[in-house]
Amino acid sequence: MIRFQLITLLMFMLLLVFMQCDTNPYKQGLALYEQNCQNCHQEDGKAVRGLIPPLAGSDYLLNSGQVACIIRHGLEGDILVNGKRYNHKMPENKKLTATQITNIINYINHAWGNDLPYIPYNIIDEALKECE
Numbered sequence: 001m002i003r004f005q006l007i008t009l010l011m012f013m014l015l016l017v018f019m020q021c022d023t024n025p026y027k028q029g030l031a032l033y034e035q036n037c038q039n040c041h042q043e044d045g046k047a048v049r050g051l052i053p054p055l056a057g058s059d060y061l062l063n064s065g066q067v068a069c070i071i072r073h074g075l076e077g078d079i080l081v082n083g084k085r086y087n088h089k090m091p092e093n094k095k096l097t098a099t100q101i102t103n104i105i106n107y108i109n110h111a112w113g114n115d116l117p118y119i120p121y122n123i124i125d126e127a128l129k130e131c132e
C-alpha cells in the first residue's frame with residue numbers, strides 16, 4: 001500500500017515537472033509581438049487578407065536576416081508572399097533592440113504551426129548591422 005502511494009506521489013511530481021516545461025519559452029517575443037505587430041498581422045498571424053501579408057506559414061520567414069531588417073526598417077512596395085501580391089507600408093521599429101528582434105523572430109518561428117529553427121542572437125545582430 002505504501003508503495004502504491006509512493007508511486008502515485010512520484011507520478012504527481014513528474015507531472016508537475018512536465019507542466020513547468022510547458023510554459024511558453026517565447027514569452028518576451030510574444031509580448032513584443034502583441035505590442036508591435038499584432039494590430040496588423042493579427043493574433044493568429046494570418047493578417048488581413050489582401051492588405052497585410054500573413055506571418056503564419058510565410059515563405060519570408062526562411063530568411064531570418066531579411067526578416068530582422070524588415071522589422072527594424074519597415075517595408076514598402078510590391079512584394080509577393082506565398083504567391084500573393086501585397087503593396088502597403090509597414091512602419092519601421094527603430095526602438096527595438098537586436099535582442100528584442102531576435103525574441104520576436106523566435107516567437108514567430110514557433111507560433112501558429114510555424115516550425116522553423118531557433119535563430120541565435122548573433123545571426124540577427126550581424127544581419128541588422130548589414131542593413132543599417
Ligand code: HEC
Pocket residue numbers: 033036037038039040041051052053054055058059060061067070071075076077078079081086087088089090091093104
Ligand atoms: C501598420 C501595420 C504593420 C505593423 C504594425 C507591422 N507590419 Fe509587418 N507588414 C505590414 C505590411 C503592409 C507588410 C507588406 C509590406 C509591402 O507591401 O511591401 C508587412 C510585411 C511583413 C513581413 C514580410 C512579409 C511576410 O508576411 O512575411 C514580415 C516578416 C513582417 N511584416 C513582420 C512584422 C513584425 C515582426 C512586426 C512587428 C515587429 C510587424 N511586421 C509590424 C504591416 C505591418
